[in-house]
Amino acid sequence: MILPLDIILLIFLVIAAVVALKLRDLLGAAMVFSTYGFLICLIWAEMGAVDVAFTEATVGAGISGALMIATIFKTARKSSD
Amino acid sequence: MMEWIKTTIVPHFNFWIYVVIMMLGLWAAIGKNNLIKKLIGLSIFQTAILLLYVSMGVKEGASIPIVDETMGEAAVDFMAQGGGAAGATAFPINPDLFANPLPHVLMLTAIVVGVATLGVALALCQVIFRDFGTLEEPEILNQIQTIQDDV
Known part of the structure; x- marks a missing residue:
């Protein structure tokens, strides 16, 4: 584990989580949620969990973002909160 | 104050952030009105738990679990x-x-299960939108209430 990198990435992670939950445009929220998935993938790699890191890179940053964007295009893009 | 941060926050920073992210996810899953926002919150809650377990396997000065x-x-x-x-x-x-490496393999399963449940939940959102024309929870509850009043 690399402590300075760990602290920086975790602070960015909290910022990404807050932005993903606060954005009213759901397409933007899905994009920021993909960024969140990529940041947590970097955290796994930095903590030595390489197998978890590449699963998260495909699943968290790739597939879940694509599923969410597909759902938003089939439903509404605006959110009330 | 600085001494307290150095001795309490920094050595266990992963666990402090784990609590913060978990509470963000819980707040979104309970307090948000939009169903997609609730699902984003649920996924954030799940990654917080993964962060707790993977942080348990970390050691100072250790490398990745591969023998060479x-x-x-x-x-x-x-x-x-x-x-x-x-x-x-x-x-x-x-x-x-x-x-x-034991927490890593356990969490690998949890990630795959998590994306499967997210996919099912998004499919249910599409069905709800087809039936009610909205993804906002208060409006859906209103429509259900009027249907029940008619019956």
Whole structure:
């Protein structure tokens, strides 16, 4: 584990989580949620969990973002909160 | 104050952030009105739990859990025989050299299960939108209430 990198990435992670939950445009929220998935993938790699890191890179940053964007295009893009 | 941050926050920073992210996810899953926002919150809650478990396997000065020549000839031979072959008396690998891989494998399953449940939940959102024309929870509850009043 690399402590300075760990602290920086975790602070960015909290910022990404807050932005993903606060954005009213759901397409933007899905994009920021993909960024969140990529940041947590970097955290796994930095903590030595390489197998978890590449699963998260495909699943968290790739597939879940694509599923969410597909759902938003089939439903509404605006959110009330 | 600075001393308190240095001795309490920094050495356990992963666990502090784990609590913060978990509470963000819980707040979104309970307090948000939009169903997609609730699902984003649920996914954030799930990654917080993964962060807790993977943080438990971290050691100071440890590397990734892969055996190679830097761990010594005996370690490579031990793994080449399938790890624990007949005749092996002692475990020749120093466990301080790598992070504990057990939480990693357990969380690998949790990630895959998580994306499967997210997919099912998004499909249910599409069905709800087709039936009610909205993804906002108060409006859906209103429509259900009027249907029940008519019956």
